[in-house]
Amino acid sequence: xxxxxxxxxxxxxxxxxxxxxxxxxxxxxxxxxxxxxxxxxxxxxxxxxxxxxxxxxxxxxxxxxxxxxxxxxxxxxxxxxxxxxxxxxxxxxxxxxxxxxxxxxxxxxxxxxxxxxxxxxxxxxxxxxxxxxxxxxxxxxxxxxxxxxxxxxxxxxxxxxxxxxxxxxxxxxxxxxxxxxxxxxxxx
Numbered sequence: 001x002x003x004x005x006x007x008x009x010x011x012x013x014x015x016x017x018x019x020x021x022x023x024x025x026x027x028x029x030x031x032x033x034x035x036x037x038x039x040x041x042x043x044x045x046x047x048x049x050x051x052x053x054x055x056x057x058x059x060x061x062x063x064x065x066x067x068x069x070x071x072x073x074x075x076x077x078x079x080x081x082x083x084x085x086x087x088x089x090x091x092x093x094x095x096x097x098x099x100x101x102x103x104x105x106x107x108x109x110x111x112x113x114x115x116x117x118x119x120x121x122x123x124x125x126x127x128x129x130x131x132x133x134x135x136x137x138x139x140x141x142x143x144x145x146x147x148x149x150x151x152x153x154x155x156x157x158x159x160x161x162x163x164x165x166x167x168x169x170x171x172x173x174x175x176x177x178x179x180x181x182x183x184x185x186x187x188x
Contacts, residue, residue, distance in 0.1 A: 037137045042079040052171040068096035074122040080104035099128040130168035
């Protein structure tokens with residue numbers, strides 16, 4: 001659940017709800033698990049990032065780390081999050097990152113519009129977020145948004161092959177590694 005799903009709740013009420021419903025939340029997640037393709041893509045991304053960032057002051061987290069947009073009270077659980085340097089956590093719950101550097105979302109039919117629209121609008125309010133990466137799970141397609149020094153976001157589309165250049169992290173992430181283990185059709 002996202003904070004935006006509870007528009008009449010205060011931040012404190014939302015966090016209390018989350019603490020009280022943690023077990024139920026985990027049970028719901030198990031029942032409504034992502035597709036095997038979604039799970040494999042997120043695992044591939046997390047594994048490759050961890051390997052490529054070894055020795056750098058960065059940490060890779062999968063969907064269990066919440067991200068909090070302090071300006072709006074929004075909470076989300078990205079598929080993969082990278083934090084450069086020390087993680088800053090929400091003071092009241094201690095489990096939500098305030099300073100992600102790069103966020104990855106694996107798109108699904110039920111979340112794609114939200115990930116592209118309202119969620120990205122929230123993420124853009126995070127001052128430390130430098131890159132936002134949307135990864136298709138039904139075909140080889142990655143949309144990579146990078147924040148310029150001016151505050152504008154530029155989009156680079158990667159289809160079929162090549163590397164996603166993650167400037168904020170100083171690494172490249174090959175599409176072949178994102179999609180390893182999957183036989184997906186190319187972008188048409």
